[in-house]
Amino acid sequence: MTTILLGPQRFTVTVTAAVRSLDVDGPIAMVNAGWLEREEDDAELAGLLDGRGRNLRLYHRLVDVMTKDTAFAKGALAFREQQEELRGFYGLRLQAAVDTVRAVRQRSSPHGLKSAALTSAVQAVRDVDRWYASQLKELYREMGRHVSVWESPVIGWHRGEIEATLDGCVAIVIAGGHVGVLLQAFRLFSLELPEELPVVAWSAGAMALTERVVLFHDFTHQEVTAPEFHDHGLGRLPGIIALPHARRRLHLDDPQRLALLARRFPRKQLVLLDEGTVLLFPTADSPAPPGARVIAHDGTIETVDDDGGEAG
Amino acid sequence: MSAQTGTRRLAINRLRDRVPLDAAAVDRFVSRYGSPIVEGERATFLWRGEADEVWVRHRVVGLPDPLAMKRVAGTDLFAVTTVLPEGSRVEYQIEVRRGEAYERCNDPLNPRLAHSPLGSSSVCAAVGYHVPDWVALDPEARPGQLLDEVVRSRALRRDQPVQVYLPARFNRAIRYPLLIVHDGGDYLGYAAMKTVLDNLIHRLDVAPLVVAFVPPRDRLREYPNHAPHARFIARELVPWLSERLPLLETPEGRCLMGSSFGGVASLSTALRYPGMFGSLLLESASLVFTDIGFEHGGGPYFDPVVKFVNRYRAKPTRPVDRIAMTCGVYEPLITPNRSMVPVFRAAGMTVHYTEARDGHNWENWRDRLGDLLPWLFPGPQKFVYE
Numbered sequence: 001m002t003t004i005l006l007g008p009q010r011f012t013v014t015v016t017a018a019v020r021s022l023d024v025d026g027p028i029a030m031v032n033a034g035w036l037e038r039e040e041d042d043a044e045l046a047g048l049l050d051g052r053g054r055n056l057r058l059y060h061r062l063v064d065v066m067t068k069d070t071a072f073a074k075g076a077l078a079f080r081e082q083q084e085e086l087r088g089f090y091g092l093r094l095q096a097a098v099d100t101v102r103a104v105r106q107r108s109s110p111h112g113l114k115s116a117a118l119t120s121a122v123q124a125v126r127d128v129d130r131w132y133a134s135q136l137k138e139l140y141r142e143m144g145r146h147v148s149v150w151e152s153p154v155i156g157w158h159r160g161e162i163e164a165t166l167d168g169c170v171a172i173v174i175a176g177g178h179v180g181v182l183l184q185a186f187r188l189f190s191l192e193l194p195e196e197l198p199v200v201a202w203s204a205g206a207m208a209l210t211e212r213v214v215l216f217h218d219f220t221h222q223e224v225t226a227p228e229f230h231d232h233g234l235g236r237l238p239g240i241i242a243l244p245h246a247r248r249r250l251h252l253d254d255p256q257r258l259a260l261l262a263r264r265f266p267r268k269q270l271v272l273l274d275e276g277t278v279l280l281f282p283t284a285d286s287p288a289p290p291g292a293r294v295i296a297h298d299g300t301i302e303t304v305d306d307d308g309g310e311a312g
Numbered sequence: 313m314s315a316q317t318g319t320r321r322l323a324i325n326r327l328r329d330r331v332p333l334d335a336a337a338v339d340r341f342v343s344r345y346g347s348p349i350v351e352g353e354r355a356t357f358l359w360r361g362e363a364d365e366v367w368v369r370h371r372v373v374g375l376p377d378p379l380a381m382k383r384v385a386g387t388d389l390f391a392v393t394t395v396l397p398e399g400s401r402v403e404y405q406i407e408v409r410r411g412e413a414y415e416r417c418n419d420p421l422n423p424r425l426a427h428s429p430l431g432s433s434s435v436c437a438a439v440g441y442h443v444p445d446w447v448a449l450d451p452e453a454r455p456g457q458l459l460d461e462v463v464r465s466r467a468l469r470r471d472q473p474v475q476v477y478l479p480a481r482f483n484r485a486i487r488y489p490l491l492i493v494h495d496g497g498d499y500l501g502y503a504a505m506k507t508v509l510d511n512l513i514h515r516l517d518v519a520p521l522v523v524a525f526v527p528p529r530d531r532l533r534e535y536p537n538h539a540p541h542a543r544f545i546a547r548e549l550v551p552w553l554s555e556r557l558p559l560l561e562t563p564e565g566r567c568l569m570g571s572s573f574g575g576v577a578s579l580s581t582a583l584r585y586p587g588m589f590g591s592l593l594l595e596s597a598s599l600v601f602t603d604i605g606f607e608h609g610g611g612p613y614f615d616p617v618v619k620f621v622n623r624y625r626a627k628p629t630r631p632v633d634r635i636a637m638t639c640g641v642y643e644p645l646i647t648p649n650r651s652m653v654p655v656f657r658a659a660g661m662t663v664h665y666t667e668a669r670d671g672h673n674w675e676n677w678r679d680r681l682g683d684l685l686p687w688l689f690p691g692p693q694k695f696v697y698e
Contacts, residue, residue, distance in 0.1 A: 010698060034696075037481075066485070077485055088564070180695045203697040215694040221517065221683050222690035223634075223664070230695075244697040 001195045001284055003209060003237055006202035007277035008176065008245055009048075014278050015200060016048045019171060022198045026052070026170035029197075033058035033185040034177020034204045045175060053173070054165055058185035061158040065188065069154040075147030082139050090132040091224035097125040098226040101260055122263050129229050129264060136231065149188060159189050169197065176203025176244065179215070183208055183231055193236055195284075203244040206273055211238040212265065218251045227261055237281055240288065241265055243295075246272035252301060259299030270295040323349050324356045324391045328384055338387050347421035348436045355396040355436055357381065358389060358421055363408045366390040369416065370404040371671055372642040378407060400438035400669040401676065402642065426675050428502055438669070444682050446511040447504055453514035454480030458506060458525075463552050467543035468534075473527060474549065476557075477506060479513050479520035487558045489521045489565040489689055491593070492545060494535065494574030496525025502674035508681050516693040517686040522557055524549060532613045535570070535577035536598075537620035539584065542577075546585040562590070564633070567688055569593035571677045572645075575637075576617055582631035583624065591688050594637040595677040599648045601625055621648075628659040636664045636684040643672040 004018045019028060030046065030053040032039050039059040046053035066073040101121045107114065149155050166172075172193060174182070182204055185191070193199055199209065207213050216227035243250065250272075251257050262270055271279065272293040279292050288294055292304045320326075327333070327341050338360070347358035357368045359381060367378030381390035396402065403426050407416045418425060419434035426435045456479045465472045475496055479488070499505040505525070512518040526549070528534050534541040550566065553559060560566070566589045568578035575597020582589045601621040602608050608618045635656055639649035646667070653665045664687045670676035686693075 008698060073485065081487065176698045178692065178695050179697060180692070204695075207697060217694050220690070220693055221686035222693070223662075223687055224690070228694070 001236075001282070002198040003281040003284075004198070004200045005206040005209070005237075005240075005242060005271070005273060005277070005279045005281070006200065007273050007275045008203050012275045013048060014276065015173065015202070016050070018200045018278060019049055019173065022171055022200075024170040024198065027054045027168055028052045029166055029169040029172040030055045030175070031058055031172065031182070031185075031205065032175040032177065033062065034175060034179065034182040035059070036178060036181060045173075049173060054169060056162055056165055058162075058189065058191075059181065061162070062181070062185050062188055065152070065154050065158065069152045072147050072149075072152050072155070075143060079139065079143045083136070086132065086135050086139065087228075090128065090135075091228065093128045093131070094125070094226050094228060095224045097121070097128050098260065101125060102256075105256060122260065125260065126264055132229060149190060155188065162189055162191065166194070166197075171198045171200065174199065174201035174205030174208060176205055179204035179207050179213060180230065183213065183233060186234060191234075193234060199236065202273065206242040206244060208233045209236045210240050210242050211235040212241055212268065214241050214243070214261075214265070216243065216261075217249045218254075218257070219249065227264075236284060237286075239267070239269055239285060240281075241268045241270045242273055243270060244273040246293075247274050255299030257299065258295045258301075259297065262295050262297045262299060266297070272301065320351075322351055322354060322356060322393060324358075324384070324393060327389075333384070333386055335387070338384075338389050342389070342421060346423075347419050350396065350436070350438055352439065353395055353397055354393050355402075355438065356391055356393040357404075357406075357419070357436070358391050359406050359408070359419070360389050360421070361408070362388055363390070363410050365409040367407045368392060368394075368404050369407045370402055371644075372402055373644050373646065374642065396436065396438040397669055398438055398440040400436075400642070401441045401671075401679075402436045402438075403433035403671060403673050403675075404436060405433055426673060428674050429498055433673075435675070441669075444679055446508060446515065446517075446682055447678060449507055450511050450514065453510045455510050456480050456506065456513070457482070458500075463544075463549055465544045465548050467540040467548055468529075469540075470529070472544065472549075475500065475525040476553070477509060477523035477525065478557075479522070480510065481520070484558050486520075487560045487565070489519065489567070490550070490553060490559050491521055491523045491567045491569055491689070492549065493523060493525045494568075494570030494577045495528065495531065495572075497527040498674065499571075499677075500525055503678035503681070505678070505681070508678060509685075512682065512685055513691065516691040516696055517682070518691045519689045521689050522553070522559060524553060531573055531577075535573035536613075536616040537576065537580035542581040542584040545581045546588050550588070563587055564590035567591040567593060569595075570597070571595035571674075572598050572672065573617070575599065576620065579624075579631070580620055583629065586629065586631045589632050591632050591634040591636070593684055593688060594635060594649075595680060595684075596639045596643060596645050596672050597637065597649065597652075598645060599652045600645070601648060601651075621652075625655055628655050630660040632661060634662045634664070634688065636687050638666045638668065638677075638680045638684060640670040640672060640676050641667050642670060645672065 006014050028049050042055050104117050104121045210233045213230045213233045214227050215230045269288050271288050288304050290304050290306045296302045349356040359366045366381040381392040406419050422434045424435040425432045456477050459476045461474045462471045493499050568589050570578040575594040578592050599621050600610050639646050656663045
């Protein structure tokens with residue numbers, strides 16, 4: 001099971017070399033549903049794959065399903081509204097909990113009580129994450145009771161086409177874009193990436209391969225500036241949290257902020273995917289390879305050394 | 313124009329030292345620098361011609377107005393230098409006296425103008441001020457639509473025109489938040505709000521939303537806490553829009569917005585219909601009040617405003633959950649606006665308050681939208697990783 005995660009491809013193109021390094025002959029499945037209506041503008045991407053790209057057209061299919069299967073569309077839109085409402089409550093609670101951690105950290109502690117208060121405040125943030133995850137799971141369960149992707153002939157037809165295309169492919173490339181739509185498309189068509197097929201992905205595509213998709217943008221004007229757990233991804237790299245465009249989107253010079261992020265997901269490796277990054281994961285449980293830049297638990301940025309340790 | 317900064321003497325002082333200081337030297341100086349000359353945190357305003365007195369007229373609280381210009385000895389050039397902190401933006405005009413005749417005009421040496429319903433003004437931009445790049449038409453941003461509609465209003469006893477903005481990719485299957493904008497025509501005309509919306513939505517900073525731009529007929533009567541106006545907005549316009557467009561039906565999905573008196577109209581409407589709107593966007597709202605007596609100095613038009621704000625301050629309530637508000641630090645309303653922030657917060661509302669080194673004008677209100685709209689209507693920026 002080979003997976004390669006890349007940095008953003010806009011200015012530093014590494015996908016061609018990464019795909020060639022797989023040493024496979026034959027067509028390559030392309031997923032660029034995250035580009036939304038620009039999905040069809042894939043000539044440049046196909047060119048980077050030496051003309052071997054076969055677009056799975058997941059966004060086009062998603063729109064087709066929403067147009068043709070009105071019962072499903074109704075259920076999906078209702079789910080979307082519920083998820084939006086849930087995100088609203090999650091954002092409120094999360095930001096307050098994260099602000100509390102900062103306030104606790106800044107307060108003096110002449111009697112040494114801060115450490116316990118801080119641990120509890122961080123736990124409160126994790127509790128909010130956990131609450132959101134459980135509520136989301138409940139929403140999915142509820143939605144599944146009303147609409148089934150397995151009963152829709154339109155979805156079934158598209159699924160058949162996708163499987164047929166994938167059957168002839170020797171690798172899959174997943175581009176960036178809107179990670180929410182990408183996950184939606186994967187979920188709608190119950191897309192499972194065969195283990196034997198190598199996958200090359202970047203930005204939102206890389207996030208979609210992980211188990212926990214975390215949205216982040218420290219410099220946003222939005223009210224909720226804390227990184228948010230969004231949804232479960234495909235789980236191909238369950239031990240990784242992918243952080244594309246980290247330099248541009250994270251306060252990398254604020255170790256306390258980063259430490260909180262790391263402590264929220266203690267059993268995951270938080271991997272920065274900036275321009276030029278190329279990371280090879282030979283198996284699902286491979287840790288980030290040497291050279292990867294990760295956020296350590298103390299909030300510092302460390303580079304994984306040849307022994308798999310973090311070199312600082 | 314901006315000139316070199318550092319330890320060099322001001323350009324106007326170097327000119328004064330020129331010998332001989334003849335008309336040709338002044339010609340060269342004026343054509344090289346124009347007006348104003350911005351050097352570090354100083355701005356020098358110039359005017360050339362025959363006059364008895366010349367002033368810079370502005371409305372910057374803290375600077376003398378009028379700001380008298382002095383003749384550069386032996387020439388027909390008048391100049392004055394004033395402090396101008398980094399990031400400032402000031403609108404001004406030139407006033408000239410010849411004998412008993414006074415004339416007021418934009419600065420003929422400065423091509424940069426700002427427009428408003430009251431006419432145009434010259435603009436002095438300090439070091440560090442930049443027109444945000446989301447203000448200009450972006451060919452890559454898909455344009456939304458502006459629809460001209462008319463709503464028959466029993467409350468206002470007239471047919472009320474409304475311009476309705478539908479975002480690009482408008483889709484009836486999706487429910488949108490609603491923003492109602494007071495002085496709607498002016499926001500479109502002087503704050504480029506359609507372009508701003510198109511761009512901020514395109515950049516993922518702002519969620520696609522429906523915007524109703526409502527122009528007033530008699531804003532000085534209708535905006536300061538006027539029951540028929542509030543009834544029109546809450547009981548006629550919102551239902552009219554909801555019947556025709558897919559809108560979110562919760563208070564969180566509805567926001568009232570306005571600048572100056574439009575800010576008062578937004579707050580007073582929300583107070584008259586608590587629970588109907590979830591948020592307010594107030595720009596330089598005319599929230600004038602008195603702590604004792606009723607001498608507010610704003611003239612008779614402010615009487616109903618002061619009555620309204622005094623009453624609110626005496627017993628603050630929480631008509632909405634969130635307020636995004638801003639004010640220019642150079643306008644007289646800065647103190648009332650600053651004073652209202654803790655009042656709103658103490659009433660239980662979340663307030664996002666920003667200030668700018670600018671005045672009571674449409675370009676200031678335009679420039680603030682890039683911060684306030686994403687706070688109120690966060691776009692999918694956090695979802696997109698190209």
